[in-house]
Amino acid sequence: MYNRYIPPPKENKASKPLQVVPPAATLAGFSSSKPYARYIPGQVPNEPEPPAPAQRQRIVFDDTDFPPVDHSKSKQAIDDELTGTREAKKAKKSKSRKANEEASGDGGESELKEPKSRKRKRSEAEQARPAERQIEENQDTEEGESEPEPEPSVADNTEAPDTEPPTTSKEERKPKREKKKKKRAENHLKTDEPDAEADEIHKRHRSVFEKVQKALQAKDRIKDADDGHKEDALDEEAAEAEVEHGLEPLPQPDPVVVDESKLTYETLPPWLASPIRVAPDKTQPFTELGIAAESSEILASRGFKDAFAVQTAVLPLLLPSPDRQGDVVVAAPTGSGKTLSYVLPMVHDISKGRVTRLRALIVLPTRDLVQQVQLACEACAAAFAVSGGKRIRIGTAMGNRVFKEEQSAIMAQEQRYDPQGYEQYLQKRNSFVSLNDSDEEDDDLDLDRSEPLPYHVITYASKVDILICTPGRLVEHITKTPGFTLDYVRWLVVDEADKLLAQDFQQWLDIVTEKLSMGKPGARDFPGSNKSGVRKVILSATMTRDLGLLNELKLSRPKLVVVEGTKAGEQSLPALLKEFAIKVREPSLKPLYLVDLLRSKHMAAVNQDDAADAVSAGSETSDSESSSSDSNSDSDSESGSESDSSSSSEDDHPRPTTIKPSPAMGKKPALSTTVLIFTKSNEAALRLSRLLALLSPDLAPLIGTLTSSTKTSRRTRILRGFSQGKRRILVASDLVSRGIDLLNLEHVINYDLPISETSYVHRVGRTARAGRRGCAWALVEHAEARRFWRDFAGEGKGAVTSIVRAGKVERVRIGGDTEEGEFAEDRVREYEAALARLAREAAGGSGAGTKERN
Numbered sequence: 001m002y003n004r005y006i007p008p009p010k011e012n013k014a015s016k017p018l019q020v021v022p023p024a025a026t027l028a029g030f031s032s033s034k035p036y037a038r039y040i041p042g043q044v045p046n047e048p049e050p051p052a053p054a055q056r057q058r059i060v061f062d063d064t065d066f067p068p069v070d071h072s073k074s075k076q077a078i079d080d081e082l083t084g085t086r087e088a089k090k091a092k093k094s095k096s097r098k099a100n101e102e103a104s105g106d107g108g109e110s111e112l113k114e115p116k117s118r119k120r121k122r123s124e125a126e127q128a129r130p131a132e133r134q135i136e137e138n139q140d141t142e143e144g145e146s147e148p149e150p151e152p153s154v155a156d157n158t159e160a161p162d163t164e165p166p167t168t169s170k171e172e173r174k175p176k177r178e179k180k181k182k183k184r185a186e187n188h189l190k191t192d193e194p195d196a197e198a199d200e201i202h203k204r205h206r207s208v209f210e211k212v213q214k215a216l217q218a219k220d221r222i223k224d225a226d227d228g229h230k231e232d233a234l235d236e237e238a239a240e241a242e243v244e245h246g247l248e249p250l251p252q253p254d255p256v257v258v259d260e261s262k263l264t265y266e267t268l269p270p271w272l273a274s275p276i277r278v279a280p281d282k283t284q285p286f287t288e289l290g291i292a293a294e295s296s297e298i299l300a301s302r303g304f305k306d307a308f309a310v311q312t313a314v315l316p317l318l319l320p321s322p323d324r325q326g327d328v329v330v331a332a333p334t335g336s337g338k339t340l341s342y343v344l345p346m347v348h349d350i351s352k353g354r355v356t357r358l359r360a361l362i363v364l365p366t367r368d369l370v371q372q373v374q375l376a377c378e379a380c381a382a383a384f385a386v387s388g389g390k391r392i393r394i395g396t397a398m399g400n401r402v403f404k405e406e407q408s409a410i411m412a413q414e415q416r417y418d419p420q421g422y423e424q425y426l427q428k429r430n431s432f433v434s435l436n437d438s439d440e441e442d443d444d445l446d447l448d449r450s451e452p453l454p455y456h457v458i459t460y461a462s463k464v465d466i467l468i469c470t471p472g473r474l475v476e477h478i479t480k481t482p483g484f485t486l487d488y489v490r491w492l493v494v495d496e497a498d499k500l501l502a503q504d505f506q507q508w509l510d511i512v513t514e515k516l517s518m519g520k521p522g523a524r525d526f527p528g529s530n531k532s533g534v535r536k537v538i539l540s541a542t543m544t545r546d547l548g549l550l551n552e553l554k555l556s557r558p559k560l561v562v563v564e565g566t567k568a569g570e571q572s573l574p575a576l577l578k579e580f581a582i583k584v585r586e587p588s589l590k591p592l593y594l595v596d597l598l599r600s601k602h603m604a605a606v607n608q609d610d611a612a613d614a615v616s617a618g619s620e621t622s623d624s625e626s627s628s629s630d631s632n633s634d635s636d637s638e639s640g641s642e643s644d645s646s647s648s649s650e651d652d653h654p655r656p657t658t659i660k661p662s663p664a665m666g667k668k669p670a671l672s673t674t675v676l677i678f679t680k681s682n683e684a685a686l687r688l689s690r691l692l693a694l695l696s697p698d699l700a701p702l703i704g705t706l707t708s709s710t711k712t713s714r715r716t717r718i719l720r721g722f723s724q725g726k727r728r729i730l731v732a733s734d735l736v737s738r739g740i741d742l743l744n745l746e747h748v749i750n751y752d753l754p755i756s757e758t759s760y761v762h763r764v765g766r767t768a769r770a771g772r773r774g775c776a777w778a779l780v781e782h783a784e785a786r787r788f789w790r791d792f793a794g795e796g797k798g799a800v801t802s803i804v805r806a807g808k809v810e811r812v813r814i815g816g817d818t819e820e821g822e823f824a825e826d827r828v829r830e831y832e833a834a835l836a837r838l839a840r841e842a843a844g845g846s847g848a849g850t851k852e853r854n
């Protein structure tokens with residue numbers, strides 16, 4: 001807020017060239033749509049000087065170019081002072097000139113030039129004075145000084161002053177000002193050195209100019225850096241915002257350079273420091289890796305023709321070999337085939353036995369993953385049953401049924417004739433009843449309460465060789481299921497290990513490792529070899545770097561397998577994944593950006609070429625089969641959705657297939673590809689899927705919603721519909737971000753950004769699996785731009801991402817109906833109406849915002 005003094009044009013006064021600078025380059029804090037004049041020191045015009053423009057000008061000065069002036073004085077006082085100063089200076093200069101002439105003996109040539117340039121400088125100084133005054137005023141305001149308001153501009157009264165009216169009246173201020181003037185005049189007279197006061201002011205000017213120059217330089221630097229991605233740089237506004245406040249950049253300490261190689265070798269144990277590396281594109285026939293030809297054929301018929309890279313490295317470590325074998329830790333990208341890498345050798349080993357005992361535990365964090373791994377186990381069990389091996393029985397424990405049902409599905413009880421044992425049982429029971437005289441019923445222990453027949457005892461036996469489970473349910477069986485024992489277990493697999501280790505559900509790991517450390521002699525012997533013990537296989541696409549957590553697993557002679565090109569702590573994305581970022585300019589209209597993306601040309605099938613080959617493992621389910629099973633499973637009741645966990649449950653599970661047009665739809669679907677949209681919460685997923693259906697009714701039948709509260713049977717139905725191409729859009733919370741294998745999924749959209757790099761890797765890793773192509777999209781709001789580019793994309797200042805990718809995240813402009821990216825009014829109205837309807841539905845109890853519809 002200041003008054004501007006605009007000097008009248010001065011005729012016949014040569015001035016330094018004025019360069020018109022576009023408004024974008026205005027000083028911080030000076031915003032104007034008009035161009036302003038800029039003084040370029042040292043630049044001499046070739047053409048005759050144009051007359052000074054009559055309009056108002058902004059002038060940028062070089063602080064060395066004019067003498068400082070006390071702007072609090074009247075014009076007359078300034079002129080007087082300048083004359084005095086000039087005369088004093090003249091005298092001083094002629095003195096020094098004389099001295100110079102004497103010293104240099106140049107014959108007075110410089111004397112001829114000097115008056116001209118001095119004259120020009122003075123003329124500019126006079127012209128510049130008002131602007132200089134403005135800058136000083138600004139500084140004064142910043143410093144909190146209460147300098148008196150300057151007199152209104154002499155030259156320009158047309159522009160109303162920006163300043164607030166002063167709190168004291170002019171009459172009151174006048175005497176004060178006059179006093180000051182007098183004092184200054186006295187000082188001026190008193191001192192023999194008239195430049196002293198001027199020097200002081202000069203210093204202040206210099207400090208202001210230095211600040212201004214620094215701000216300009218900082219702005220130029222940022223502008224230069226941004227030039228590369230000018231148009232679509234999502235973070236450019238954030239960077240500009242830094243400069244616009246006129247803040248000087250604070251001095252920053254030099255970044256600490258971490259010597260990773262040194263760290264790796266000095267601080268990591270050898271097995272972590274020197275992993276086994278495998279090229280990501282390596283493949284090898286299963287027969288070359290020690291799998292019998294007969295079994296390999298069955299595997300091929302199920303879609304597993306050759307071993308994937310990670311399998312070529314892990315199988316030799318886990319299949320029987322004369323070497324001393326140890327535990328295996330696998331850190332490989334999403335969709336690289338980690339599941340088969342442990343299931344194959346495990347089933348191979350167990351199928352050599354005869355008796356069914358619990359030999360293997362596979363621990364996973366979610367029910368969906370349990371079901372998925374069950375499918376892989378079933379496929380491998382079939383492959384090894386042909387070569388005279390035992391048909392492996394596979395069970396699940398994940399809490400999707402009442403506990404008693406689960407108990408009887410994994411444990412069998414028999415009555416065995418044993419009079420002596422029966423006697424002992426009676427004694428034990430009597431002492432137990434007298435000690436715990438309680439009527440309390442505990443349904444969970446029903447199995448234990450079964451009465452033996454007279455002269456018989458009850459014995460328990462495992463119904464399954466492999467138990468695939470969630471950690472919580474495993475602990476329940478260990479503590480509550482009679483006869484459930486880990487004594488014979490010789491395989492422990494922890495998949496999605498970083499998640500399971502970070503969240504120690506019911507101290508599951510302590511309980512399990514304790515049980516595994518005990519055992520009867522010979523119970524853990526591997527058939528056909530002299531080896532004994534528990535083999536541990538630990539896997540994740542985002543393996544933890546926390547040695548403390550890894551130590552809890554009590555690994556024995558571990559080996560680490562990683563995919564080439566990654567270092568300790570890095571997480572690779574699938575090689576055929578392409579990533580895109582869309583700038584959301586108007587966050588309140590974000591759903592419209594999503595609609596536009598779904599409608600854009602980018603939402604096309606990306607695997608059409610190889611679609612015919614892509615029918616994946618075990619995808620025998622035909623459309624007719626699936627539609628009949630679909631109608632059977634329409635009930636949302638959870639109980640009874642699985643009759644026997646040890647039997648094959650293939651019909652209940654989604655099958656990865658290529659996209660087929662659904663006969664039910666009978667016409668070309670509104671979307672030619674498949675999309676998984678991630679939101680930040682269950683509620684957000686439910687709301688977005690409803691909103692999407694309201695905004696694009698033709699997409700409504702294709703949309704499915706998956707949240708952590710979706711019942712298992714409904715979840716299964718939705719996933720099956722998706723893999724059959726009936727549903728093409730899944731809106732989900734992070735529930736499905738880990739492990740879930742939807743082979744026909746081609747696009748992942750991060751509608752809400754994930755909370756961490758790890759979460760980003762798992763989310764986008766739902767596509768581009770098993771050597772197929774896929775695309776990941778992120779809708780990035782302005783406020784999220786910095787985090788997205790730095791943490792996820794690994795671009796820009798201070799990028800610290802641990803994500804390793806083949807390419808770069810591409811910027812794509814999508815959203816809006818006009819050139820400028822604005823949405824047409826009718827679309828905005830339509831959106832607002834949809835929102836209002838959503839609100840009404842939620843308030844009216846139809847629960848659109850919270851209830852699952854699809």
Ligand SMILES: Nc1ncnc2c1ncn2[C@@H]1O[C@H](COP(=O)(O)OP(=O)(O)OP(=O)(O)O)[C@@H](O)[C@H]1O
Nearest residue numbers: 304306307308334335336337338339541617739770
């Ligand atoms: N050798 C193979 N040949 C063909 N397909 C395979 C092979 N191995 C695995 N697959 C398929 O690749 C897909 C991904 O495998 P899998 O689910 O094991 O990946 P993953 O590495 O565990 O991924 P995530 O880390 O996301 O859990 C599955 O559909 C699986 O059937």
